[in-house]
Amino acid sequence: MHDVNTKYSFFAVAAEGTERFLEKELLVFGASEIKVQRAGVSFLGTLEVGYRACLWSFVATRVLLKLNEFTYQKEHLFDDIFAHARAFAWHEHMQVEHTFVTSCSSVIPDINVHYATLKLKDALCDAFMAHINKRPSVDKDFYNIKIHLHIEPERCIIYFDLCGQSLHMRGYRQNATQAPLRETLAAAILYQIKWPTQYLNNPDLALVDLFCGSGTFLIEAALMALDIAPQFLRKHFCLLYWVHHQKDVWNKLQEEITERRRLREIFRNNQELCLLGFDLDSSAIAMAQKNIARAGLSSYIRVGCQDFALFHKNLNYALLVSNLPYGVRVHSDEMMGHLYSRLGAYLKTEKPVDTAYLLVHDKSMASHLHLRATKENSFYNGALNCYLLTYPLRTSTPKHQASELSKDSSFQKTDVAKRQPAYSQPAVMFLNRLQKNIKRLQPWLKKQEKLDCYRVYDADIPEYNAAVDVFGSYILIQEYAAPKEIDEHQAKIRVQDMSRVVQDVFSVKHYQVIVKQRRKQQRFNQYQKTAHEQQFFVVKENQAQFLINLNDYIDCGLFLDHRLIRQKITSLVKNKHFLNLFCYTGSASVCAALGGAQSTTSVDMSATYLDWAYRNFELNRIELKRNPDKHQFIQMDCFAFLSQRPFHLYDVILLDPPTFSNSKRMNDTLDIARDHPFLLEQCLRFLKPQGVIIFSNHLKKFKLDNTLETKLKIKIEDTTAHTIDFDFKKEKHVHHSFLIQRS
Secondary structure: OOOOOOOEEEEEEOOOOOHHHHHHHHHHHOOEEEEEEOOEEEEEEOHHHHHHHHHHOOOOOEEEEEEEEEEOOHHHHHHHHHHHHHHOOHHHOOOOOOOEEEEEEEOOOOOOHHHHHHHHHHHHHHHHHHHHOOOOOEOOOOOOEEEEEEEEOOEEEEEEEOOOOOOOOOOOOOOOOOOOOOHHHHHHHHHHOOHHHHHHHOOOOEEEEOOOOOOHHHHHHHHHHOOOOOOOOOOOOHHHHOOOOOHHHHHHHHHHHHHHHHHHHHHHHHOOOEEEEEEOOHHHHHHHHHHHHHOOOOOOEEEEEOOHHHOOOOOOOEEEEEEOOOHHHOOOHHHHHHHHHHHHHHHHHHOOOOEEEEEEOOHHHHHHHOOOOOEEEEEEEOOEEEEEEEEEOOOOOOHHHOOOOEOOEOOOOOOHHHHOOOOOHHHHHHHHHHHHHHHHHHHHHHHOOOEOEEEEEEOOEOOEOEEEEEEOOEEEEEEEOOOOOOOHHHHHHHHHHHHHHHHHHHOOOHHHEEEEEEOOOOOOOOOOEOOOOOOOEEEEEOOEEEEEOOOOEOOOOOOHHHHHHHHHHHHHOEOOEEEEEOOOOOHHHHHHHHOOEOEEEEEEOOHHHHHHHHHHHHHOOOOOOOOOOOEEEEEOOHHHHHHOOOOOOEEEEEEOOOOEEOOOOOOOOEEHHHHHHHHHHHHHHOEEEEEEEEEEEOOOOOOOOOOHHHHHOEEEEEOHHHOOOHHHOOOOOOOEEEEEEEO
């Protein structure tokens, strides 16, 4: 059965040293069971996840879909390859009319991979002859399908190569300079220096390449900054010829590429992207200009033919990233040493940028720079080992960068009045209150260990009835539904005001501001999906990290107001058993695991949220496979779970139900005001004698049944005031929380 929800096993190939960046990309794409290996990353996901990796991964060179695997005997390797490939149902994956090619890789030295490739090809053709008495044609240059065999100790894996040609071949570079820099390596280095994040948080950031060659660094940086898929020019993918290709999913992703680029182009009117490149080789500059034009980026990137020492442009905030000449680009070690010496003196004297990132292929030559590198990272450009060296040049931070909201947030302080003078009077009120709140939060934020998600505004002004939350580099505006007597047009103007002010105050782009309307949910739809963009990103909260999705669901994956509840759980669970009921995306379970819990059990009816919880565990590198019983994810109605006979007792139970929900157990609905006595009574059956229950809910007018202590023989402590953090102090009833123990 192959449908949109079917999960497949993939392997994304990447150069050594870049796997960690690919892992982060795959998390964002929605992959699960991600495992970093040498020169690649294995993962599970739907075809949409695999397709998204083909289109949007900047560092993967191939995306392979697993078709079959088998064990072999070492002395019969080639016979076993032929036998298993001959028995495989190839007609279920390709049509005989399509041309194909085979390839092979091996982790075992001295294996004749060329012969293995031929055995795979012959077996495939024989299988078709046996099935329909007709064989597909081999075409090494213009193939429709590529089948790849990977040989490991004791097993072989057969893959369908979804891409065909390597993904480093973006399509914008027809020719290259001598000693070219692979596009995938350039992208990995840009990830290493945090270019995408730094640019999002600091739109005035410039990127300079003083040895730009054919412009690879600059083009990849532009694609990242402008949210352009690295494969936007590519037309041929082998996945288009797979029998189970999902055309509707593919077309949707193609439309998404167009739409995301269109939105960036609209925003281009408000923000200039500064990418500058220079090279002394006029032919290299001519080539760079052609490549930039093919990529459609001529209005964003400026290149010129000049010596690096002539660059004196005064840039307030800039990074330098360059692939320094080596080998064929410089004719002798003496010339190269002289070049490096000149460059080092120039950087030390002129300090044209804040930080210089220099890629070198001979570390001994870097000594001629006479600069001290603070960091060194190893990469491979093809088969050639190379090193990225980091040189901070400016000790002082530019004025417009001088203040941050917190240690992990780099939103700029700006003179909003100068940038946007045409605010309405009510909008100015909102602006002033927002800036006042940010100033009030700064001392508290500086005390946080690692925190880049918090609330900055909550309906402080009646005219602007919304909450404003920071999630890393994104801002979420949650508009509370306006009363019917409020004019709809006026309400829309208020939302536009808030979005505009937030963009200016935080110096973020329009697509970094997400606007939602909070309203009382209708029955059964409180966790309903609202979009299908699958845009996940990561935020930090103390020692934990969480996947956030601001677009696809009513809630984003993390209740910010429960921050102190999660901290409380972390402090309680060391060497104890933890049960999380109505677990949602498992954030509390993650904190319990990080806090040293002996086991965690997460229960929820939603497969979507349990998968999200599983990925949150993977994100935090919590071991799941070695001992699967230690951290369990159970898809079940919590009423059904609590109604069964307890096979295991828990030291700490978190009961955090929605205000209402669909449930077979309670007359088709859960009403927390009505049903909390029953839930607590059932939880006690699963609680150890000295255990504790943490009970919380978001019903503003919640009243705890005052007979429970007597009826259930328990002691209840109202901990609400102690579980509302500084950024939520204004709203005293944002949630209710209780600590419950047996009396």
